[in-house]
Amino acid sequence: MPSKVEKWKDEVYGNEIREHLLEFAEQGWESIPEDEHDAWFERFKWWGLYHQRSGQESYFMMRIGTPNGVIKPGQLEVIGEVAKEYATGPADNPEFGDAYCDWTTRQSIQLHWIKLEDIPEIFEKLESVGLTTQQACGDSWRNIVGCPVAGKDKHEHIDAWPVAEELHETFKGNDDYANLPRKWKVAVTGCDEGCGQGDINDLAFEPAEKDGELGFNVRVGGGLSRKEARLARDIDVWVPPEQAADVAAGMSALFNEYGDRDDRFNARIKFLMDEWGPEKMRQVLQDEFVDFELETAGEDMRDQYTYNSGGNEGHDDHVGVHEQDDGNYYVGLNVLVGRMGADDTLELADIAEEYGSGEVRLTQRQNVIIMDVPEENLEDLKNEPLLEDYSPEPSPFMRGSIACTGTEYCSLSIVETKNRQVRYARWLKDNVELPADHEDFHIHLSGCTASCAQPQIADVSLRGMKTRKDGEPVEALDIGLGGGLGEDPRFADWVEMRVPADEVPGAIENLVNNFKDRREDGETFRDFVEARDEDTLADLVEPEETDYHDPYMHNTKMTWYPYAEDDDMQSSPAPTNGAGEPLPSDD
Amino acid sequence: MTTDVHQLDDGAWISVNDSREVNVSDLWLLARSDFCECETTDFLAEGFVKVGVDHPNIEARIAGQCIACGESGVTDWLIVGRVVDPDAGDFYGVVHESVHFPEKRTRLARPGE
Numbered sequence: 001m002p003s004k005v006e007k008w009k010d011e012v013y014g015n016e017i018r019e020h021l022l023e024f025a026e027q028g029w030e031s032i033p034e035d036e037h038d039a040w041f042e043r044f045k046w047w048g049l050y051h052q053r054s055g056q057e058s059y060f061m062m063r064i065g066t067p068n069g070v071i072k073p074g075q076l077e078v079i080g081e082v083a084k085e086y087a088t089g090p091a092d093n094p095e096f097g098d099a100y101c102d103w104t105t106r107q108s109i110q111l112h113w114i115k116l117e118d119i120p121e122i123f124e125k126l127e128s129v130g131l132t133t134q135q136a137c138g139d140s141w142r143n144i145v146g147c148p149v150a151g152k153d154k155h156e157h158i159d160a161w162p163v164a165e166e167l168h169e170t171f172k173g174n175d176d177y178a179n180l181p182r183k184w185k186v187a188v189t190g191c192d193e194g195c196g197q198g199d200i201n202d203l204a205f206e207p208a209e210k211d212g213e214l215g216f217n218v219r220v221g222g223g224l225s226r227k228e229a230r231l232a233r234d235i236d237v238w239v240p241p242e243q244a245a246d247v248a249a250g251m252s253a254l255f256n257e258y259g260d261r262d263d264r265f266n267a268r269i270k271f272l273m274d275e276w277g278p279e280k281m282r283q284v285l286q287d288e289f290v291d292f293e294l295e296t297a298g299e300d301m302r303d304q305y306t307y308n309s310g311g312n313e314g315h316d317d318h319v320g321v322h323e324q325d326d327g328n329y330y331v332g333l334n335v336l337v338g339r340m341g342a343d344d345t346l347e348l349a350d351i352a353e354e355y356g357s358g359e360v361r362l363t364q365r366q367n368v369i370i371m372d373v374p375e376e377n378l379e380d381l382k383n384e385p386l387l388e389d390y391s392p393e394p395s396p397f398m399r400g401s402i403a404c405t406g407t408e409y410c411s412l413s414i415v416e417t418k419n420r421q422v423r424y425a426r427w428l429k430d431n432v433e434l435p436a437d438h439e440d441f442h443i444h445l446s447g448c449t450a451s452c453a454q455p456q457i458a459d460v461s462l463r464g465m466k467t468r469k470d471g472e473p474v475e476a477l478d479i480g481l482g483g484g485l486g487e488d489p490r491f492a493d494w495v496e497m498r499v500p501a502d503e504v505p506g507a508i509e510n511l512v513n514n515f516k517d518r519r520e521d522g523e524t525f526r527d528f529v530e531a532r533d534e535d536t537l538a539d540l541v542e543p544e545e546t547d548y549h550d551p552y553m554h555n556t557k558m559t560w561y562p563y564a565e566d567d568d569m570q571s572s573p574a575p576t577n578g579a580g581e582p583l584p585s586d587d
Numbered sequence: 588m589t590t591d592v593h594q595l596d597d598g599a600w601i602s603v604n605d606s607r608e609v610n611v612s613d614l615w616l617l618a619r620s621d622f623c624e625c626e627t628t629d630f631l632a633e634g635f636v637k638v639g640v641d642h643p644n645i646e647a648r649i650a651g652q653c654i655a656c657g658e659s660g661v662t663d664w665l666i667v668g669r670v671v672d673p674d675a676g677d678f679y680g681v682v683h684e685s686v687h688f689p690e691k692r693t694r695l696a697r698p699g700e
């Protein structure tokens with residue numbers, strides 16, 4: 001029997017949600033019938049609007065999907081303006097102030113505290129420069145990810161950007177694929193570094209050569225959520241770039257037909273892959289969903305993949321100054337936990353215009369890249385004050401930090417994430433020294449098992465939990481080690497569970513010191529972890545209180561906003577009207 | 588009216604008559620359960636897997652973990668609150684910090700929900 005969400009989707013879904021959304025916005029928050037809240041909020045996701053958590057009713061997270069992370073000249077300024085004007089809530093964040101953009105691990109943009117009443121104006125502004133929130137959330141084709149410097153990269157074999165763009169244009173707003181059983185995440189990689197992260201997506205195109213021609217091998221069924229992490233599996237198909245959209249259409253039609261609409265927990269294609277295996281997946285695709293003979297897989301380039309391979313080679317996170325294939329440079333800036341104030345975003349837009357082409361790109365490591373900088377502009381760019389805060393040469397602990405949304409806004413969360421990770425990174429930078437050959441050291445913090453921060457592919461994986469300390473419940477983290485991508489991707493081993501959050505920096509300090517003492521010459525952290533069993537590793541992680549102070553130990557999910565002066569759930573001003581004034585609420 | 592109950596946002600919360608009523612991330616004390624070896628299970632709710640109504644009780648099976656011993660899994664049916672008067676529809680949540688007794692079965696609001 002189809003789930004309730006499916007029933008709502010049958011009634012209204014896809015493009016047609018927009019007119020209802022705009023109508024509600026026109027009439028105000030209270031015009032949404034109370035007994036239809038759940039149905040409408042589920043549907044609004046399709047237009048990129050996610051109702052924020054308990055205590056923050058009437059406020060939305062808004063996600064803007066930028067395919068492949070490409071922000072074209074002129075777009076960033078509008079994003080910054082929208083954030084500045086509309087993304088301010090009833091209370092400030094102590095680290096980030098009152099209006100900011102989040103650059104996400106899927107190369108999208110998230111704004112918070114968006115009011116329903118402002119949505120028509122925001123849509124108009126975004127759409128005036130070709131940006132959209134369409135399908136940024138919900139059960140459909142999500143933002144397409146890929147190598148962030150596609151089309152401009154020296155390591156590229158196929159220009160993946162036109163392929164990503166074609167997929168975006170074909171499947172955004174396309175009614176045939178608008179209502180899938182679940183989210184559908186696609187990655188396109190064209191380079192030999194493997195930075196598209198295809199392995200953790202539902203559908204992945206990866207560079208491969210067949211009979212002297214360059215195209216893509218196809219993998220299916222990756223994903224990290226719910227302690228059910230899966231790597232995408234090779235279905236033994238090669239496509240030339242001009243047929244990528246046909247195979248993608250076939251695969252998503254297959255998912256549409258055979259994905260589980262009765263149980264949302266079992267709906268992602270990774271579970272169908274568990275059931276069928278890659279041979280049957282290929283067979284059904286061939287028999288029912290494409291009208292040409294599929295080629296068998298070509299010769300891939302996975303043995304050259306350096307991205308997040310633990311080897312500390314290649315562009316890896318794209319931070320720093322790198323030459324493009326046209327002789328210009330791109331300059332990757334580190335944005336700690338992916339959050340940038342609206343004023344800084346506007347400044348970044350100016351700088352990108354002044355020194356480069358105005359194009360900016362988002363990476364899958366929550367960072368930004370200024371594109372197309374001629375060599376003669378590099379020095380002046382590096383001297384810009386903005387680059388003191390968003391450095392092209394950051395400490396490994398700053399550049400390696402990723403954090404998800406967490407209890408600040410997210411319903412599913414268990415612990416506070418972004419502000420905590422900011423404090424962790426600063427403390428680690430001041431107190432811990434990595435071996436000199438470890439410039440890349442990834443610490444990912446996810447507030448729950450949904451794994452938005454992709455903890456399973458980090459050197460140190462942190463996942464929200466709770467424990468008791470002196471009898472009192474406190475926020476805690478599970479610690480995993482040794483995850484990463486590359487030729488042979490590997491998910492982290494969870495070695496130390498329920499560590500009180502204030503003992504995690506001490507644990508990482510001890511781990512790094514133990515690693516330095518025990519490693520063989522030149523041994524990478526990832527190899528070091530792989531060579532040891534979980535018990536041995538657990539002994540190397542020794543949780544310990546230090547002078548690190550954690551202000552978020554107190555079960556932040558029980559507040560209406562973790563950083564408000566009066567954070568009690570009952571003190572929440574939400575829901576509010578279009579002017580931000582509290583409305584009576586019956587709960 | 589009938590009481591409308593479902594879990595949403597991947598099991599993040601339970602909606603009762605279109606109002607968010609029970610959230611993940613709370614700790615529940617479970618007694619006489621075979622969830623783990625502990626005398627009382629110190630249970631962290633991480634996701635609502637199934638919800639049901641057995642008038643006047645609203646019940647759920649919850650995915651999560653005992654934070655004392657680390658055992659993880661899905662609980663049997665737990666009463667998470669009551670809607671005493673279905674016409675008024677008001678929900679009265681239980682105090683999750685007090686001791687609860689999971690039951691093997693309950694009537695489902697809708698099978699497979």
Ligand code: HEM
Pocket residue numbers: 050052061102103104105106110183200201222223224225226268403404405409410411412450451452453454596597
């Ligand atoms: C309001 C806040 C958010 C909510 C409620 C939310 C919800 C979820 C859920 C429920 C999943 C699991 C999906 C599944 O089971 O298929 C998930 C996964 C994920 N989300 Fe989010 N999310 C939020 C914010 C974010 C943010 C801020 C990012 C990016 C920085 C993000 C990116 C991802 C990624 C990469 C995954 C991993 C999915 C996979 O590979 O299977 N989400 N999110």
Ligand code: SF4
Pocket residue numbers: 404405406407410411412413414446447448449450451452453
């Ligand atoms: S990992 Fe969990 S807590 Fe973090 S944003 Fe995703 S759903 Fe929310």
Ligand SMILES: [Zn+2]
Pocket residue numbers: 623624625627628629653654655656657658
């Ligand atoms: Zn136990």
